Amino acid sequence: MRPIDDAVCPASSFSAAEREAVYHAIMTRRDVRSQFLPDPLPDDLVTRLLTAAHHAPSVGFMQPWNFILVKSAEVRARVRDAFLRANEEAARMFDGERQEKYRSLKLEGIVQAPLGICVTCDPTRSGSVVLGRTHNPRMDSYSTVCAIQNLWLAARAEGVGIGWVSIFREGDLKEILGIPDHIEVVAWLCAGFVDRLYEEPELAVKGWRQRVALEELVYHDGWGQVEGEAAPV
Numbered sequence: 183m184r185p186i187d188d189a190v191c192p193a194s195s196f197s198a199a200e201r202e203a204v205y206h207a208i209m210t211r212r213d214v215r216s217q218f219l220p221d222p223l224p225d226d227l228v229t230r231l232l233t234a235a236h237h238a239p240s241v242g243f244m245q246p247w248n249f250i251l252v253k254s255a256e257v258r259a260r261v262r263d264a265f266l267r268a269n270e271e272a273a274r275m276f277d278g279e280r281q282e283k284y285r286s287l288k289l290e291g292i293v294q295a296p297l298g299i300c301v302t303c304d305p306t307r308s309g310s311v312v313l314g315r316t317h318n319p320r321m322d323s324y325s326t327v328c329a330i331q332n333l334w335l336a337a338r339a340e341g342v343g344i345g346w347v348s349i350f351r352e353g354d355l356k357e358i359l360g361i362p363d364h365i366e367v368v369a370w371l372c373a374g375f376v377d378r379l380y381e382e383p384e385l386a387v388k389g390w391r392q393r394v395a396l397e398e399l400v401y402h403d404g405w406g407q408v409e410g411e412a413a414p415v
């Protein structure tokens with residue numbers, strides 16, 4: 183191993199253009215459902231996306247993720263069937279007009295996107311006691327979500343659309359993909375090139391829900407405290 187001092191380099195700031203590029207990726211990233219092009223994603227591009235994911239932070243450097251790459255149209259069709267079953271259950275949980283609206287939304291591109299990526303979390307990856315996870319076992323799932331966000335942003339920069347689909351019974355995905363019991367399914371990601379993206383979240387454009395004002399979400403020195411109020415004792 184290198185001496186610790188040799189492993190440290192100066193933390194220089196990004197240039198204005200680099201900074202702009204990071205925010206550009208963040209602000210223009212979208213969840214994609216229906217704009218996927220059929221062209222397959224080149225292997226080296228997929229490797230770059232997975233490498234970005236694999237450089238995410240993780241609790242205790244646990245790296246609990248796996249990525250199951252699904253190109254098979256037959257497997258994706260089975261996954262879509264699992265979605266359709268779960269989506270029917272989900273639709274019935276909304277009433278009246280809201281249910282009608284829900285049913286009008288497209289919430290997946292499983293068959294259309296040329297690649298499915300099932301992202302999983304292995305809670306046993308680094309033994310039963312993990313630095314940083316001792317008092318909250320969910321930290322391994324949170325780490326896996328960080329990996330997904332890295333992939334999502336890298337994909338945006340590469341012109342690749344990503345759609346996260348979560349409307350499944352986990353057991354269905356496990357059965358289709360042969361995932362062992364102790365592994366958690368965190369996401370099914372639809373991935374494919376896109377030539378256009380919504381400028382705002384599709385759910386906002388289609389009137390399902392709007393972005394909340396940031397100011398409503400920021401408190402100061404305690405829950406519910408607006409700026410300038412005395413801190414709670």
Ligand SMILES: Cc1cc2c(cc1C)N(C[C@H](O)[C@H](O)[C@H](O)COP(=O)(O)O)c1[nH]c(=O)[nH]c(=O)c1N2
Pocket residue numbers: 211212213214215288289290346347348349382383384385
């Ligand atoms: C954990 C999780 C799970 C899901 C999602 C996201 C996340 C983070 N999203 C996408 C979600 O609807 C979308 O991110 C928001 O509507 C905001 O839009 P943009 O991502 O900014 O385009 C999502 N979208 C969808 O159409 N079907 C789905 O099952 C899910 N599931």
